[in-house]
Amino acid sequence: MSYALLASVFVIAACGLVYELIAGAAASYLIGDSVTQFSLVIGLYLFAMGVGSYLSRWVVSGIAARFFEIELAIALFGGFSAAAMFLAFAHAGGEFRLVLYGFVLVVGVLVGLEIPLVMRLLRAQLGFRDLVAQVLSFDYLGALAVSIAFPLVLVPKLGLIRSAFLFGLLNALVAGWALWLFRSQLGAMRWRTLQCALVAGLLAGGVIESDRLTAAAEEDMYADQIVFARSSAHQRIVLTRWRNDLRLYLNGNLQFSARDEYRYHEALVHPGLAAAPWAKRVLVLGGGDGMAVREILKYPQVESVTLVDLDPEMTRIFSTLPVLRALNGDAFASPKVKVINADAFKWLEEADEHWDFVVADFPDPSNYSLGKLYTTAFYRLLERRLTARGLAVIQATSPLYARKSFWCVVATIESVGLATAPYHVNVPSFGEWGYVLVSRDPYRPPQQLDPRLRFVSVETLPAMFTFPRDMARVPVEVNRLTNQILVQYFDAEWKRAPSE
């Protein structure tokens, strides 16, 4: 009897530590800043355990029954903790931290109740000295086993969500075992067996189904931990974190890295918008992450920003998830911003308004469907929607890795009678990246730029418009709907380019 209980102490201890580690890991993955998160979670958890131990003094009668109930509760809360945290991160928005610390407190209190109750159950069989020595040594042994297994086996092989379910299931088994051991002391056996089976069944279901939640297979594709993954009707949206770097992938293609996206987005917006101090009405095509809008809103004279992005899921997560809202400065909350979820080409064709500044931040022309957004037909349409002095800026892939593609965009814009001002910057996570400013009259660089900008400045502007020899203009064909030559250039060039 005593050895059986001591074995459960080992399991209980292992489970207790696992929930703590899982909460700490999830917090640092999802929120970042791992030192703070781990330290907060451990502190809070230990404190909650203390509360639990203290509360145990009020458990006077029916200790075996209470132990059984507490085990089941731990199985349920601990087992579902990781899944709940990830789901809360994806859905709850601002309440995520509440869910996280709530789980830490509840599980901590329950785990804190466990050991005192076990000791009291064993009191009949062991003397006080042996009791403390044996219970605590099994407790620490369990902790050791898990702290080794957690980074080596559990996280890499099972993932956080499945690990939590698995250990929840172990807690439920301990509860079942306790039920059998103390069957003589416990009443309502049928009811308790049913409870135990129900919890174990739920957790076993979680272990089996957790692939659906974590997309474990997908994690192999990304170097970093996935903190959010969602398939919208249009694309697979995946957010990863490694230390303090948050990265967004759409269909496996990197969209930005939080570490250097300011370079990309400052360069996208400011050379054009700062040169158009009269600009009041701005249109953003693509760019559902709101980062370009964040930069645009730095200009007080801008009265309205219309953002057209195909995917409602993109604009939804970037206007609700706190981490993402922090990244785009809560751009979508601005009363100046109007978000429209539509296909940019078709929407622009139906639109009858004019804009002073247009940002076309489309995905690269990697297939014939996307290639349409870089054709003469599109630029002709764009021209019709610009005000007389209006400017537009086009994301135009890398002039270094996809030199022909970049200059093809330039040549295509020029072929419809618009003036171009191509430029490039270095974005470490992308490499050398290119843009094209488009206007009816030749572009004149701004004399002033917001001094708060982190990357673009008046002094460095001329260098952006100078192309070194390895990126200099090459003769290319014009990209039309009928030839889609850009897709062919792009395909050939990125096949050759070093992969990320």
Added chain:
Amino acid sequence: MKRREFLAAGAAACAAVACGQKAAPLPPGTLSGTSFGVGHLLRTGVSGAPVEVRKRAVVIVGGGVAGLSAAWRLRRAGFHDFEMLELEATPGGNARWGENHVSRYPLGAHYLPLPTREARAVRLLLAELGVLRGDPQASAPDYDERALCFAPQERLWRNGVWRDGLEPLAGASERSRTEWQRFHARMDAFQAERGSDGRRAFAIPMALSSRDARYLALDRTSMRDWLLAEGFTAEPVHWLVNYGCRDDYGCDYREVSAWAGIHYFACRDARARNADADTVLTWPEGNGWIVRQLVARVAPPLTTGALVHRVTESDRAAVLAVHLAGEGRSVEIRVQHVIWAAQLRFAARALAGADAGLTAALGEFDHAPWVVANLTLEEPPWERYGAPLAWDNVLYESASLGYVVATHQDLASRRGPTVLTYYEPLSGASPAAARERLLEATREQWVERALAELGRPHPELARITRRADVFVNGHAMVRPRAGFLWGAARERVLRHTGRVHFAHSDLSGFSLFEEAQYRGVAAAERVLARLSIRADSVL
């Protein structure tokens, strides 16, 4: 439920499941086609005296491209005293189209090649419709890029993989490749040649071609025999030529006149300022788009379901006996001129009382049957290894011609639900035998056939098809058989001068937009001349 009933019901359910596993239920849809019933009234005869007699200056019989073009030409000359009679429920003829919640889609002709310099009226029309910009007669005009077929225009399924373009040369022998080059060089030479009369050897409209005997002699042999006589034996060349003949003429190259076969490759030398020479003009509903524009512009006074079953010509007038299927009555229309823009086989019956030589000649025109299945898909066909989805997707060894994608000209940057138009000319058997088959086969049989053919490159097709609408046409395209194009029958019909002016593409010997329009406009201009209305020719 009694025990025995329960067992019986269970057994039936099991049987249903067992059957269901063999064949998934076919998607729903409709079977439609040209009006067999009404057309066949011509043979059996229509009884009943006319209940109404009315007068018109001109009646246009047939609301296809030829009839609408004739109306277009009359209207351009400021002439309005005409009406149009159409046998079917809707105008459009071989450029008919359909429509559902996903897209408009073609039921027949689905594209127009860039018009050559000779196709002056086509260019004029396209300029009027805003498709051609600037000078309509420029050597390389600018076209509306939305109407030019987007890339990729075509791909070929062969040996289990899609490849760009229509060249079946992957893995072909050196000899095949050389022959392929030689064939195309030969066709390019034909394209540039002019006859002793100074005309292009092969022009479109074909009436503008040279009458030089050395070219007309090609009509006396079949295209296949010509290939063999010229030493072309390689499979890729024979496949391409037969594909072209089946595509444009609905007829096997064993039967097609060599003049027509060469015409297919050599007549088009058009260029565009903003597209490659082989780019075509296309719309979701195919040439139905042009029909819709014509109907909207010309707004001809149109009576549908109208069967012209007798035409009597006299010195003073022509009298048409018309059966109105919808109203179940007959009317008589006295006119000065008839523009006969319906298939000539109908004229053979309606003009029964006329010159025996003429009616015999009209009876020589025969037509190939076609089947078109429009498959509405909940998502585009899956992309696999190989060339991506094109507008025209051709299968190498297939009785069908493959399929075109109705939503290809959509500007959206993501593909959604679509309609695939599957074409099958019944060119394997004699037209009469094929028509028998056409009458007997059910919609389900055609759908199964289309899904089986297209299921080779797209195994998922049956699962993602939500509707399958079949359109059968027993007399779709006139057959340019060897000896027919420059033979006596066509010559006799062209020579006819009276109050009936023939205008159908049948007159050219092949069913092409340019030919139908040319014949329609030419007939309208003859009528205008006879009515002493001044109008310079647009041809």
